[in-house]
């Protein structure tokens with residue numbers, strides 16, 4: 001049996017937002033590897049082995065998946081959203097470094113709808129002009145780098161999307177991020193908290209930076225800060241196509 005490896009994005013939560021390409025590859029798989037809640041989104045069936053694992057061992061998980069593919073299994077590594085956005089695709093390529101045998105495997109990345117795009121659509125069009133995207137977790141990079149990027153993005157008047165804004169283990173980071181944003185953007189800038197987008201728990205809240213509190217975000221929230229022209233229209237928030 002010739003094995004292969006697919007690294008697939010399951011989208012933000014709703015089954016309707018899984019691409020047909022990803023649904024088709026899951027139907028062909030013999031093994032699905034990923035973080036426990038993402039693997040739980042794959043329906044069990046005969047001939048399919050599920051390998052849920054803890055999120056802190058991404059590189060080990062990538063190596064285990066590659067080993068299975070090299071042994072002839074048809075392996076799908078699943079991430080939420082898009083696998084290339086703060087997710088498993090980079091871990092798999094890191095595992096390929098120095099391994100020509102693994103580099104020769106049939107390996108594909110299948111895109112998914114990333115959280116910020118689902119959140120932006122639910123809110124209106126806050127990312128309708130230039131924007132950037134920053135992971136606020138300091139697990140894999142120093143806080144000083146996050147703060148520098150935040151300040152530069154704000155000074156350049158990008159709209160900004162923030163992943164991993166706040167967790168129980170590091171509640172103070174997002175408090176600092178809000179302070180930096182208030183300094184750079186002022187209190188009237190719009191900020192949207194989009195939680196569990198496309199799931200039954202979906203909740204959207206748009207306030208000003210002056211009104212924002214750290215508790216408005218958790219690990220299931222993606223946060224979008226508008227640029228200086230971002231405004232409300234009815235119940236929506238949008239960034240105009242033209243600026244400056």
Ligand code: SAH
Pocket residue numbers: 012013079080081082083084085086087113114115116119162163164165194195196197198199218219220221222223
């Ligand atoms: N690969 C994923 C991101 C993984 S990082 C993607 O492309 O979406 C995990 C972070 O993504 C969470 O902390 C949160 O900020 C965001 N996120 C994932 N799913 C979400 C959803 N349904 N609603 C809001 N934010 C979500």
